[in-house]
Amino acid sequence: MSEDVTPAARYARYAALRRHLLTESSKRIPLASVASQARALSLWDGKQVRPADEMQLAAVFDLGVLDPVGEHHRAIERQARAEPPLPGSEEDRMLRALMQARFGLVRIHGQRAEGGVAAESVPDGAPLVIWDNHLARNRAPGALVGLRLAWPEEDLAMTCGTAISLDSRALERLLLETPPQRGPVIPSLPLPEDGPALERLLAEPAARLKLTALARAPGFAARVTRTAIDLGLMGPIPGRTPPEMLPQG
Template sequence: MSDDALTAAARYGRYAAIRRRILTDASKRIPLASLAQQARALSLWDGKQVVPADPMQLAVVFDLAVLEPLGDHTRAIERQARAEDAPPGSEEHRMLEALMAASFGLWRILGPNPEGGVRAESFPDGEPLVIWDRFLDRDRAPGALVGARIARPDEDLPMTCGAVVSLDSRAVERLLLGTPPQRGPVIPTLPLPEDGPALERLVTEPAARLRLAALAGSPGFAAAVYRTAIDLGLMGRVNGRTPPGG
């Protein structure tokens, strides 16, 4: 491993701890009305509280409320920024700025990077990058598609923001078609195996690529991806929607 890679790995370890602390503190600044709206949009609200059946379901609710809330709610990360007292130029300040500017996208996982992080490419454009996340390629075969928000505290250190959702061609097709949120039962399922050819067929036409790019650049895209994954069962069982034994 090169000296540069060792430096990147060391920086990632420090930034990961700072990111966790900032996001935890910001999550305590979410108004109940905002939390309820995000959870309702994802069918994870029982009328009184968030009812996740999996830690990642809770993570996506907080991801929206902290970084990109639906409705007229202000972002909890902005309230956290006003409360922070990090010196300009410090790692704490750079991580906070990176979280405030983080952007959501679709990524294909290519495998571990020998010098640290995970090799990936944007979908469908194929722009390569190395994403730093200890769990991104765990139980995911090369070619797997995920939705994740990326922050860059340093330009050479793209990091996830805590919520990573597994997807497949069924999810991309629903997004392209503009399929509205579903209300029916949710049966847990795994992403389709060896799904690469089906994904490529969906974006063969330039119009489909333009449509997906337009969606990715529009408000609410992350919420639409999360809800699609939930409706397809890609995020496991859903309380109140998964039948007993489902």
């Protein structure tokens, strides 16, 4: 371990290892799995992944590497077998953390002066310090985000994969278990000043229990991501968004 080194310095080292491991793992996703993940997110045109931007493509690979739908094997496990790191090394700790990472919901409180992002897990409200250089950008305090966290060291919670911006509309759909939608996707930002609506939804004990159960069930990451896509929170979707709203060029 590295107790004498600041969390920021350790994060920088682990971030490089995380990037390497996820990149190499993404190369080990079989085409059949890529297709399954893209179909689950309505990003498959029948022959290939058809995202509108890099974040949507990253969401497909995030599932394929760490949490695939359709009973496919995780590419991170293929990576671990193909290139096992030196036991006890920082790469080994990062790999093990990625293999144990879990997707969940958090509310962002803001950047800390000493580094990291102050947040709390949803629905239990447990405080978190998340290490991510981009997480708090363009997100107001109280913003709801779906993301996956990995702990290469006990005091170092790091994001891995995409961070999905959500709001009370998305939370309500999750609680109602609204099935995936097939209609048009109109790009939308999270609702402004959404805190009171989120608080009302989370104030119900039954809602908190249900959300906890949903988060523990297989496929939660895909469910959250597809909900965000259907609401337009991940931008325009080729084939579902009117052509005039799609990126040009």
